[in-house]
Amino acid sequence: MGPITPLDEERWTRAARGGDIEAFDHLVERYESMAYHVAYRILQDPHDAADATQEAFLSAYRAIGSLRGSFKPWLVRIVVNASHDLRRRVRPGRTTSIELVEEETGDPRWLSDPTMDPEGAAISLEVLATIEEAMGHLPEDQRLAITLVDLHGLTYGEAAQAMECPVGTVRSRLARGRDRVRELLITAGSLE
């Protein structure tokens, strides 16, 4: 498949809204990596992330008729919700206060994930580990903002739509999250 243009995406979205499942699967193919990564960053578990991603795409397909605007932030919103739903099911009664998030995500499990390929990373393993640890300690909102904007190129507007919050909130979450990572990199000696 050649490069995907916005025109392709528009065409697929339109066809999918008309019930064309093949067209929808083009969108799945285009965004499954992002969707899985977003779920992964929220749930921090590869199996849960895969389950949430599958549920999100099924849910998106069922609801595609309601889509107004662009597909990407709309899909992220569904992935975020599916991840939260799954967490509620898997870990009932747990809340997502900052303290709990920090407690639960202190271990950068991602690093030991067999699906990860650190060799392909553009940064050293040591720095990678530091950033992962920092990310793991961030409140989920900040981690999600960084994931969407820095790792998947969403604009602030798209991230706001995906996170259901004002643009100003995205801006502030992103800044605070980046600053926290910066502090940890300095502490680890990876940044002067």
Next chain:
Amino acid sequence: MRRAGDHASLEQLSALIDGELSAEERGAVEAHMATCARCRDDLDQLNRTVSLIRGLPVPAPPRSFKVASESRLVAPRPAPDLPWLRPLAAAAAALLVVSLAGIVLVGPRARTALESANAGLGAPVAAQLPRAPLGLQEMAQPDSAVTADAHAALEAPRMRGPAVGTALDSGAAVAPPATVVAPDALRAIEAGMATPTLAGAGQPLPPALGRRAVLEGGLVRVEQPTGAFSVADAVHAVVYLPLEGATSAATSSTYTWQVAGQREPLTATVPLRIAESHSLAYTHGCALARDLDPQASNTPLSLRVEVAGEEVARFIIRVARGPATVSPASCSAAGES
């Protein structure tokens, strides 16, 4: 990075990196930085941090998530609906009815109890059986598979709550009583799905449930326990769920009927159906009482209803000898429009 006074704020520096400052704000920040070494250093440090973050590898998805292979189970809804935006207040309600006799049980969903009851229940390993064995009929979709669980739930029945003569919603700490409503009530509920809701505290109940149903803490409760069926009856189970959470993503439900004297329960996959109101999903499963307990031994039998791997309702059914409460007993005579 604590900033104060005339310096550019952390948020401004961060947004500057992304090109997300307004032209006016950007002009002001850049003008300030031209004369402020500290802000330039801070921006540089933040810039390098962002570059490192952006160098993080993205994990490869473990598999494809294409939905075409699931197409039998899903279909786009024709009208706009945003279930994931719905408030979470809605309660699930389960109804167990005798065909045409209209015994309706509505019970609360006790999530915590459900999940503890679920603990240790392995995923059913389904072995395909010929369609509709023992008269078990699956109401909603002709091509849905009727399967038998290879690992019978009988090994570890997890029935809770009152036993004799009580149909109860799974694992609930307090057994929800049931009520008897007129035969038309069920049809009214089904037919009138577009208007009434079982949403939550303060929401109107389906008129069919009448005064005998009360809302308590957002859950529906009705009076008079039941769960006893005649061997000549058809047992319909209807489970209503709010369109939120797992339900909004799920496409089908699984009915697991325990069969007296047999290790293997009967398992049927039933599509989730969306009520016209779009505020509820519901499923409708049915089995003939004589297939669940041919000897009419009055043994307590469980019926487990799961959506997206989560048990949403559990009933205890007893089948005793005696004349039919309705005639004819059929799985196709009631409940379907």
